[in-house]
Amino acid sequence: MRLEAVSFAVRGKPLLTDIGLEVTSGQRIMVLGPNGAGKSLTLRLCHGLLQPTKGRVTWLGAGANTPRRRHAMVFQRPVMLRRSALANITHALALQGIGRAQRKEQALAALRHFGLEALADRPARVLSGGEQQRLAMARAWALRPEVLFLDEPCAALDPGATHAIEEMIQAFHRAGVTIVMTTHNMGQARRLADEVIFLHHGRLLEQTPAAEFFEQPRSEAADAFMKGELLW
Numbered sequence: 155m156r157l158e159a160v161s162f163a164v165r166g167k168p169l170l171t172d173i174g175l176e177v178t179s180g181q182r183i184m185v186l187g188p189n190g191a192g193k194s195l196t197l198r199l200c201h202g203l204l205q206p207t208k209g210r211v212t213w214l215g216a217g218a219n220t221p222r223r224r225h226a227m228v229f230q231r232p233v234m235l236r237r238s239a240l241a242n243i244t245h246a247l248a249l250q251g252i253g254r255a256q257r258k259e260q261a262l263a264a265l266r267h268f269g270l271e272a273l274a275d276r277p278a279r280v281l282s283g284g285e286q287q288r289l290a291m292a293r294a295w296a297l298r299p300e301v302l303f304l305d306e307p308c309a310a311l312d313p314g315a316t317h318a319i320e321e322m323i324q325a326f327h328r329a330g331v332t333i334v335m336t337t338h339n340m341g342q343a344r345r346l347a348d349e350v351i352f353l354h355h356g357r358l359l360e361q362t363p364a365a366e367f368f369e370q371p372r373s374e375a376a377d378a379f380m381k382g383e384l385l386w
């Protein structure tokens with residue numbers, strides 16, 4: 155996936171300016187930066203939920219232009235329908251055009267993959283926050299994406315639930331799925347990142363291999379941010 159000179163403005167107010175980046179298959183990319191930097195907007199543009207005001211997002215590689223979406227997104231607060239856990243997954247598969255006969259099997263396989271089959275018949279909305287987020291991850295898995303976007307997936311979770319989601323992220327990674335994720339948890343970023351993208355005031359200040367970023371960021375703003383200085 156490549157972003158070329160992507161800008162996004164609302165009523166003339168620039169929120170993202172001239173973002174250029176390329177995401178290599180199979181990488182785990184952490185998008186970091188202070189509140190309001192433009193991290194969520196960047197993920198939404200990549201996922202196609204928003205259209206750039208200027209510039210373009212292109213998908214490279216074989217089958218890049220096939221109509222079926224090859225990416226999934228998990229949000230801080232999972233969006234669940236008033237249906238069973240299983241039906242939430244089969245519904246997502248139906249939206250992707252998967253045939254009725256295949257949906258249930260594919261949904262059950264995703265739940266089983268993460269040891270969640272006991273949740274299948276429970277109403278999704280009464281599951282705990284941690285269970286709902288694990289269900290959201292299983293739903294994303296069922297879609298068999300090539301890229302998974304995660305927008306602060308653990309922000310509302312305790313350490314145990316956070317650990318469970320990190321394990322699931324690693325399962326996606328082992329399966330070859332590219333991960334693009336925002337987090338404010340620097341421990342988590344260190345545990346998961348292959349590469350870091352740092353945004354500030356709607357601009358991309360650097361895209362740096364993780365080991366180098368955590369040793370010494372290239373930009374002054376990222377250096378200050380990592381030292382815990384207050385940026386705004």
Ligand SMILES: Nc1ncnc2c1ncn2[C@@H]1O[C@H](COP(=O)(O)OP(=O)(O)OP(=O)(O)O)[C@@H](O)[C@H]1O
Nearest residue numbers: 164169187188189190191192193194195196336338
């Ligand atoms: N639809 C919109 N209309 C106007 N402003 C918006 C809209 N969406 C986002 N913004 C603004 O764009 C800026 C970037 O928002 P974004 O949610 O991408 O930040 P973020 O880096 O994800 O922040 P946080 O870490 O707090 O989640 C913010 O100032 C936000 O208020």
